[in-house]
Amino acid sequence: MTSSTTDVPSVRALIERDPDTLVVDVRTPAEYESSHIDGSVNLPLGQAGPHLERLAADARGPMVLICQAGPRAEQFRDRLTGAGFTDASVMTGGMNAWEADGAPVVRGKERWALERQVRLxxxxxxxxxxxxxxxxxxxxxxxxxxxxxxxxxxxxxxxxMAMALSKLPYNQPRNAVDVEASVAHLTGAGGSARR
Structure with missing residues (x-):
């Protein structure tokens, strides 16, 4: 996978062919807890910075990046590219498109997405x-x-505003994401960040 974007049907087919596909969800832990793709790894955009070079050097394969609508995943891809990793693709439309396509999701405590909170x-x-x-x-x-x-x-x-809203108690998950475990899973260094 070298394309910089990919659509939902292509991602679904990729996951079906290879269940170990590295699907990286860059939303906040609370958004991830609310709904996510089974087998995806939560690595929030705001916490990934210190780990970009390690990911670029040691990622165990191509990555599909997702967020709620696409912009945060694009930022993450751009940062990875800047660190030297070029095999990351953004799923167009993010979780909004995934759910609109009727694709399966793992549901947890329902929370509004940050984009919706910003609009409100x-x-x-x-x-x-x-x-x-x-x-x-x-x-x-x-x-x-x-x-x-x-x-x-x-x-x-x-x-x-989204960065500020993400700090509110409402946007905090029951269990904080273990960023080290997420990075370790993506680099093959052991540990599992999947939920």
Whole structure:
């Protein structure tokens, strides 16, 4: 696999042919706990940085990267590529596409995806600040600030609000991910990060 993206039917066929395919879910542990592909390894984007060179040098095979919709998996692929690993492919549409295709998932405690939480918080702040600006004009600048932040997030493919929301207790899983075990599984160094 050398393509930089792959669709859900191709990933399903790959997993069916080779159940040991390295499917790496880069979402937060809480999102992963909510629903994930059976056999996938959770290696959150925000915790992978110190391990990229080790993954690039020692990965035991090609990787399929997934997140909720695609952008975080693309960031992870770009970071892996920067570290020298070129055999990673992003599943287009992420878990949203996987579930829309009717593919099987392992379900846990239901939580909203970070992207949905960002839309709720940003939209609520904009709505409240616009309504408040009807009685106090300067409140409109709060809406402008949120709009600028969302524009910056789109241009840079990062989201400060999502990073902040991921730290909330609601977004913490029952069991924290063992990043070392995830990396060890992906590099063949022993240990199992699968749940």
């Amino acid at each position: 918080v940003a939209g609520s702040i904009v709505l409240v600040s616009v309504l408040l600006s009807l009685v106090w004009q300067p409140a409109v600048w709060v809406a402008a600030f949120i709009g600028a932040g969302l524009t910056f997030a789109a241009v840079t493919n990062t989201c400060g």
